[in-house]
Amino acid sequence: MTVRVIGLLMTVLYSAVIVWLYSAQPQTGAQAMGGLAATIGAYRIDQRSFDDGLAFFRQDKFPEARMAFERADQARRDARTQFYIAYSFYREGWGRFYSDDRLFRLGLEAVARAIEVAPGNRLTVEDETLGMRTTDELKAELQRGLQRDASDLNPLRVFEPRK
Amino acid sequence: MTPVREAIVLPALFLTVTLLGGLRASDTVSLLPPSLTALVLAMLLMATLVRSRTFEPLALMNGSRSIAENSSGLVVLLSLFAASAQAVNAVLPERGLLHAGFAVLFFCQLMTMSAAASGRMPTLRGLVVLFGSLFVLRHIVFEALYAPGGGLLHRVLTAMLSGASLGGIAYDPNAPVTGYVAFLTLALYMIGVLLLPIRPTETLVRRTGVAVRSS
Numbered sequence: 615m616t617v618r619v620i621g622l623l624m625t626v627l628y629s630a631v632i633v634w635l636y637s638a639q640p641q642t643g644a645q646a647m648g649g650l651a652a653t654i655g656a657y658r659i660d661q662r663s664f665d666d667g668l669a670f671f672r673q674d675k676f677p678e679a680r681m682a683f684e685r686a687d688q689a690r691r692d693a694r695t696q697f698y699i700a701y702s703f704y705r706e707g708w709g710r711f712y713s714d715d716r717l718f719r720l721g722l723e724a725v726a727r728a729i730e731v732a733p734g735n736r737l738t739v740e741d742e743t744l745g746m747r748t749t750d751e752l753k754a755e756l757q758r759g760l761q762r763d764a765s766d767l768n769p770l771r772v773f774e775p776r777k
Numbered sequence: 778m779t780p781v782r783e784a785i786v787l788p789a790l791f792l793t794v795t796l797l798g799g800l801r802a803s804d805t806v807s808l809l810p811p812s813l814t815a816l817v818l819a820m821l822l823m824a825t826l827v828r829s830r831t832f833e834p835l836a837l838m839n840g841s842r843s844i845a846e847n848s849s850g851l852v853v854l855l856s857l858f859a860a861s862a863q864a865v866n867a868v869l870p871e872r873g874l875l876h877a878g879f880a881v882l883f884f885c886q887l888m889t890m891s892a893a894a895s896g897r898m899p900t901l902r903g904l905v906v907l908f909g910s911l912f913v914l915r916h917i918v919f920e921a922l923y924a925p926g927g928g929l930l931h932r933v934l935t936a937m938l939s940g941a942s943l944g945g946i947a948y949d950p951n952a953p954v955t956g957y958v959a960f961l962t963l964a965l966y967m968i969g970v971l972l973l974p975i976r977p978t979e980t981l982v983r984r985t986g987v988a989v990r991s992s
Contacts, residue, residue, distance in 0.1 A: 618845045621784025625852050628792045635796065636808045 648689015693732035700724035745777025791856035798863025832973030
């Protein structure tokens with residue numbers, strides 16, 4: 615009887631892991647382990663790497679910031695880190711005359727990840743240095759940057775500030 | 778069959794097959810759930826296993842077993858079905874005419890084995906040959922044919938195949954690790970099938986303490 619109960623519990627657990635792996639489609643071992651840890655609330659980012667990333671981000675060193683953020687959140691399960699990664703793509707891709715579509719698309723992917731893992735799919739980052747503090751604002755701004763319409767020809771757009 | 782084998786070993790084997798059967802590695806790693814074709818073929822595969830007495834479902838679930846025993850049996854049956862679907866998934870190409878061609882070949886072979894109902898060992902040998910042939914075709918022949926970086930003759934041959942089938946023959950090559958994982962998957966599946974119970978006798982003997990064997 616005990617063996618059967620243990621077997622049943624193991625099977626349920628193993629099945630749950632398989633279903634999760636098939637739905638989450640992790641690309642690396644770190645993502646798989648981090649995702650599993652996140653499902654039981656045990657996932658933690660590397661705080662030191664996050665702080666390094668934040669320091670680079672505030673110095674406008676965006677590729678360096680992203681490297682540090684990626685190192686901090688290897689499983690891509692921390693909404694705040696993914697938010698900063700998306701924001702770094704926005705700031706690096708933003709231009710007074712035009713935006714870099716490739717970077718904006720990567721930013722959209724990152725903000726989508728942030729929304730996906732944020733509790734209730736909402737995230738507000740309390741950071742005074744940011745012009746946009748929610749995932750909704752950032753996502754909308756990135757989407758606007760990728761749109762092609764008549765407002766692109768408005769000469770007053772060159773006076774719009776980087777957020 | 779011992780409780781450990783029924784409650785732990787068989788589900789663990791079949792769930793591992795379920796996990797690995799959908800793994801495809803190329804530039805990215807993806808886990809493909811079984812297609813509808815694979816699910817249908819898995820049903821036929823299980824029917825073939827039962828008809829050929831390769832395993833006996835009554836040994837896993839029947840009225841004389843306790844709830845815990847029947848639960849274990851149900852888990853084995855469900856995990857066997859999932860593993861069968863993913864074992865088929867591991868040897869079927871994902872799309873196009875090749876997917877259909879492999880599925881028809883698998884279907885015809887299963888029907889033949891089922892109609893013959895030739896017993897446990899011939900069926901097991903037949904399954905090894907069937908899975909082995911499809912594995913070689915898919916993971917060795919087609920992978921070699923569609924591997925990136927081939928020469929001019931290689932490109933002409935694949936272009937001719939695609940052109941002659943009006944684009945119907947298309948194949949997405951995978952990294953070599955996919956083939957190794959598929960080989961392991963099929964090996965584990967065959968080991969699992971080999972370990973399935975043949976006769977519904979052991980539980981009755983153990984619970985009553987009387988050496989009654991229901992054949």
